[in-house]
Amino acid sequence: MKNKNVQYVTPSGLKVEGPTGLNKPRSQYTPFNFVNGLVFVVVCLVILIPIWKVLIDSLDLTTGYGVKLVPTKFGLAGYATIFSNPSLLRPLWVSVYTTVAGTFLGLALSTMGAYVLIQWDMPFRTLFANILLFTMIFSGGMIPSYLVMRRIGLTDNPLGPILLPAINVYNLVLMRNFFESIPKSLFESADLDGCTPMGAFFRIALPLSKAALASIGLMFAVAYWNDYTNFKLYITDRNLYNFQMKLRDMIQSSDLPEVAGGATENTIRNACIIVAILPFMLLYPFLQKYFVKGINIGAVKE
Amino acid sequence: MASVVSNGALRHEKKPLGMRMRKYWGFYLMFIPVLAFVAVFHYAPMFGIRYAFYSWKVVGDPKWVGLANFEKLFKQSQFSVAFANTIVFSVVKLLLNTGLAVVISLLLNEMISLKFKKVSQTVIYLPHFMSWVVTASVFSLILSPSESGLVNQALIKLGLIDEPVYYLADKGWWRVWYYIINVWRETGWQTIIFMAMLTSIDPGIYEAASIDGAGRWKKMRYVTFPALGNTIITVLILNLAKIMNLFESVFVLQNDSVKRATNVLQTYVYYQTFNSGASADYGYTTAIGLFRSLVGLALMLICNYASKKVRGRGIV
């Protein structure tokens, strides 16, 4: 059964020889393209309406219940309240370094694990795969996890929220799918050239998986950036709070009295939501080039 | 065929285990960190599963109760409704989200204006960043039967309905909107993985297909879609393992009127505990966790088996 694997994953067309080039449509203005564009205009509008509500409310110094097109009374006081908060930079810094470190570690573990899992003839490969899959289904629960984390000194330690989510079997298996679509022959010829497994990993597997690294890296980064659970369970030292913890803290404490600097509680709450999304809106365009360009593996194959 | 040849080359004709393992020593080395992480963060806490057979009020000492926790769970009168809802909600949600994510990815892939493609991609990922609480509060506003309810107002203007409908208070409509809101929030995010997969298809294949006279649809059907197949199946099966975790998305959209009809296992257990007049028994919650895991495992094994039957291989 194992031997059939490659056949399925590799599109049969891969073996067809042909002149290289891009999949450019002959005409730009076909009805299909028009309809397709229209579909996305509608999709984007539908998606943007609820987000628009949050954005406008964050810029509006009055509190309204309905959906508005523009703020009734425009003002940046909501954002000013967040950023005039002297205790905000440290959590931001914690978020940044846990996200960066965690993403790298997560990618390292996922790619190494995935790379091992595509060695179909490796003894114990299936066992390894099952060991990983089993953890997706069974877990010990909140209190035993806490006791383990405490025993190994990862409570109230920023390493806790970095190390714990770094092993993510779901992402690892997806990564394995990408590696699998790399033609076997590339690894074989590397092997024949005396390349070590590590060497082939760095010279073939990783460079040919840029889109995968970008997408799975993004998934890790978002998970780390939005991490709230691990911080709330394992960190009680306020100096180690990340940005999400801080934001929730602020949202909750604005439930308590006093309205600051002309911003209503509603303005501040919505500004917090936008601030939490912002880094990825800014980061995403940089990652996007990996999704747009096809990787021409045709040139190296055979 | 090329693939047969390459497989043949990799094949080791039953050499002794030790020798085969020695060939892969580098790979074993690479797998050590992965195993270490899994052992510490997943397997070490797993000893806690034994508390499923204990009563443990946290401040007292754990007391062995055998299967009493499971009996308690199955005895609850609303249990079967909640269990059925869990399966239906998650399977429908999973199929809808994944299916639409694939369609959107394919359409995005066909888009000619690169700028518009980039904008669309950024926009469709955004909802993923809104927490469920925020999502629910914005949607209950949009679905409101009052004048601020955009959906009702639009449908009335279009002449599709005469009277505003209180969607979230209606058991039937609630489900419809539950799926729609899930699609709204998660579909865009799911396209990430499919988009990445699509980008790794060799453009040479499309070229070759064009030369063979294949049009857009044929290329999509015979080149693009098969390339995605493996990932689609993987995503579906891996998510099956998690379906019993359904909680927050349901919880934030529920209200008193539809609660009993829309409870899933996790929300049901939450209300059970919350209204029990006592703090949670850790043994009981672990038992529920174990039950969910077992169902998840069963579903995953069934699908993996089906996958093997249909396409000759499982997910790993």
Place this chain on the structure above:
Amino acid sequence: MKKLIALMLALVLCMSMAAISASAEEPIKITIFVDGTIPDQNNGRDQFEARWEELHPGFDLEIIQPDHSSYYDVMQQRMSNKDDWPDVLILSSTYYVDYASAGALWDMTDAWENSRTKNSGRFTGDKVFEGLKLDGRLYGFAPTRGNGCVTYVKKAWMDACGITEAPTTYDAYIEMLKAFKEQYNTAPVAAAGFVGGEAPFINYLPEFYQDAYPYFVQLEDGTWVDGFTQDNMKEALQRIQDAVKDGLIDKETLTYSTKDCRDKFYDDSFGVFTYWAGTWATNLKTNLEANGKDGELVVLKPLEGLPLYFDRVPPVWCITSTCKEPEKVFDVFIDDMLDGGDTQMLFTYGPEEVYWSTKAGTVLDEEYEEGQFHMLENLEKPGALYTKYHIDPMLSLASFADGYYDPKEESVRPEAKAASALFNENSRMAGLVPGTDELSELNGDLTILKSEIIADIALGNISVEEGYARFEDEGGLESSEAIVESLNAL
């Protein structure tokens, strides 16, 4: 050789002496586990700790403070390991009942009876403490009452309808709502749910529920009944159904969150709001004013013939059963919290020069003379003043000692003080319901069923009779009777 041994002996002796004297001077450590009701390190917690230790020489306070919203998760984790138990912790009523019955809490009944606070003559919380007793024993200490909701009516709306007197009867109240409905063409009352999710359940719609209560209550003679099955509940549900039908209560009350309600109240979508007394009176006012609306609110007294507003069971400070010197901890930490002097000042208004000052200076454009008490600017929310530390001065169960300066007049905003005073005079405490096996087994399903019936009746989907028929058909009555029986058997 002998000399060397002598020297070494002397050395050892010296060292052990030093060790003994050091240990004698070492302060007694008290670990406390607390949620966000003690402001955190960004809001002067370190100064609080320093000041407390200064007031209590020989003691070292160690504060463990998880994130407010995950307090109970983290607390449960810690409590799962006896070595991790703190000396003192703050608990909500559910955990209080639970932990006390599990024997995790130190019985402070005797300590409390002989405490300085109780016998000070300043203490006004006897009723609250009676409500905290389980089987006549006390396991926790509350420095404040729990607070509850009062009904706020927009003054501007009353003016617009020519209503000069706040309604004092239910009929007058309904007349007022009808006038509002007429004038503004909107349902004048909204709440977060027709029935609350936790005790005291009915506190957001007290005028309509009146004396009805959907949970288990103990009658005067000590017997328990399920309030939901009583006739007054049926009448209450009919009142609510009528009010929704007449457009006096917004039907979306079913799906509103408290945040939705507040937003709608601020943008003038409705005019009568039952919400927390005290500082929230100020918050509602300032948010309305920030919105360009009239912020003046009239606080309704409980309507004639109707019971008082409900006071929540306050969170309580407890000493764990693993605490080594509970009497001492009770004495310095708990009893001193309401000492009428410096410690109470610290717990109420926070550390000096962080929360308040009596030095001359300008705070937020207000000038203060030397010796004039004033609160300082909030470290985390520039533009706002601090209002309190742990104890809300308006809810405190003991006044300051005679002659000790209480800055309440200066520090509390008038509208908050008024709402709070009205509430304190017109409130009663919802009692604790002891846990029974039947309760924990059956009440989950029962509560969901009850709230579904209440919602369906309120929306007019079914009549009151149909609702109660469903209650019987779906096994609600049976569960309810079983629980009542178990409570009466206690």
